[in-house]
Amino acid sequence: MRVVVALGGNALLRREERPDAAVQLANIRAAVSALAPLAHEHELVITHGNGPQVGVLALQSAADRSLSSPYPFDVLGAETQGMIGYWLLQSLQNALPERQVCALLNQTLVSAADPAFTDPAKFVGPVYDRTEAERLAAERGWTVKQDGAHWRRVVPSPRPQRVVETRLIRLLLTSGAVAVCAGGGGVPVIRDEQGQLTGVEAVVDKDLTAALLAEALDADALLLLTDVPHVSLGYGTPGAVPIGRTTPAALRAQQFPAGSMGPKVDAVCRFVELTGGMAAIGALEDARAILDGAAGTVVTPSGSYAKPATTEHRT
Numbered sequence: 564m565r566v567v568v569a570l571g572g573n574a575l576l577r578r579e580e581r582p583d584a585a586v587q588l589a590n591i592r593a594a595v596s597a598l599a600p601l602a603h604e605h606e607l608v609i610t611h612g613n614g615p616q617v618g619v620l621a622l623q624s625a626a627d628r629s630l631s632s633p634y635p636f637d638v639l640g641a642e643t644q645g646m647i648g649y650w651l652l653q654s655l656q657n658a659l660p661e662r663q664v665c666a667l668l669n670q671t672l673v674s675a676a677d678p679a680f681t682d683p684a685k686f687v688g689p690v691y692d693r694t695e696a697e698r699l700a701a702e703r704g705w706t707v708k709q710d711g712a713h714w715r716r717v718v719p720s721p722r723p724q725r726v727v728e729t730r731l732i733r734l735l736l737t738s739g740a741v742a743v744c745a746g747g748g749g750v751p752v753i754r755d756e757q758g759q760l761t762g763v764e765a766v767v768d769k770d771l772t773a774a775l776l777a778e779a780l781d782a783d784a785l786l787l788l789t790d791v792p793h794v795s796l797g798y799g800t801p802g803a804v805p806i807g808r809t810t811p812a813a814l815r816a817q818q819f820p821a822g823s824m825g826p827k828v829d830a831v832c833r834f835v836e837l838t839g840g841m842a843a844i845g846a847l848e849d850a851r852a853i854l855d856g857a858a859g860t861v862v863t864p865s866g867s868y869a870k871p872a873t874t875e876h877r878t
Contacts, residue, residue: 564783564871565606565736566854569773569830570594570847571789572612575647582619588650595654597788597850602659605854606736608780609651610773613643613747617766618688621716625703633703636687636718637750637762644668644746651743663740670727670760671749671767677721684821685720685766686710719765723748723772727760729779736780748772774830778837783871785834785842786853787827792846794824794860808856810866811835831862839864 575590576582601607617639624633634642648666655664679685683706691699696707696714705716726732726745735742748767752760770787777785795803796817806814811832819825824844831842845859852858856868 564604564854565608565780566601566784566786567608567610567773567777567780567782568598568601568786568788568850569770570609570611571787572614572616572769575611576615577790582615587616587647588654591647591650592654594847595651595658597848599655599658600851601854602655602662602741607741608732608736608776608782609655609741609743610745610769610776611647611651611743611747612769613640613647614687614766616643616647617747621688635762636764636766637752640747640750640766641668644750647746648743655741655743659741663738664743665735665740666743667728667732667735667745669732669745669749670752671745671772672724672727672760673721673751673753673763673765673767674724675753675755675763677719679719679721679765680763683717683719684708685718685768686715687718687766688716690715719763720768721751721763721765723767723775726772726776726779727752729776732776733780745769745772745776768826768830770827770830771833774834774842777834777840782838783840784854785831785840786850786859787831787842787844788847788850788853789827789844790846792849792859794819794828794844798824806860808861808863808866808868810864811862813866814862835862835864841868 580586620639652666690713693714700707707714708717732742748769751763751765751767755761794806797803814828819828827844834842841863843853843859843861845853849858855870861868
């Protein structure tokens with residue numbers, strides 16, 4: 564099978580952890596130990612989140628008095644792709660000495676007319692109380708919005724249209740390599756009036772990009788791996804009900820938070836609807852069991868799913 568895996572930012576850096584390099588590297592090594600068995604049996608593409616990491620870099624850039632202005636978010640996205648990609652590349656090479664592994668810096672094409680640019684809604688960086696958030700917004704030109712009991716910075720999150728380097732990723736897969744790519748949803752770019760690519764101040768949802776990439780690569784399965792074991796109805800309440808095997812129609816009939824599970828549900832539904840393949844949401848440590856249909860929330864056109872046959876990767 565050809566499998567696209569999207570690692571959630573919280574799977575690489577948990578909410579209560581300090582964003583130190585050693586902490587993140589330890590988490591990535593644990594993630595790779597869960598993913599390596601998939602690479603032994605299937606073609607594998609790995610994407611990853613970058614929310615906590617880009618937030619740290621944004622704060623550092625904003626506080627750097629040697630800069631005339633902070634680095635824009637497309638540049639910060641590229642920086643985090645390189646950082647996390649390096650850690651994943653090295654850990655995968657150590658775990659899979661018989662396989663070639665490549666980490667790519669990717670651009671994701673978005674529409675300059677996307678309404679997200681006029682209504683920023685993607686939360687980035689740490690939380691603040693309202694007074695501090697409004698002070699920072701005035702000082703730094705941020706847009707801030709309420710996030711539960713706190714306030715955070717928000718930036719535009721336009722819908723991805725295409726990963727610019729899709730053909731190169733396909734070439735890597737057909738050569739038998741494991742590809743790490745489209746980190747953080749990819750660096751957001753538009754085509755200007757002359758048709759040239761140029762970066763924009765935005766963050767692309769990594770799960771939507773993963774679904775788009777999986778579709779373009781003719782993937783058989785899309786796995787969105789995070790820090791929860793499955794999608795639940797009434798999440799966080801005493802009456803929460805886990806969802807096992809389901810269909811896109813059944814999932815779309817429910818309501819999920821726009822800032823967390825909503826984009827993941829949208830991504831898996833879109834992939835299954837367009838390809839007829841299998842998509843799932845679940846815990847990182849359950850990756851192999853999820854692909855076998857024994858864990859997570861598994862989404863297929865009919866709601867049924869059989870364990871895939873094990874074969875050597877395509878060459």
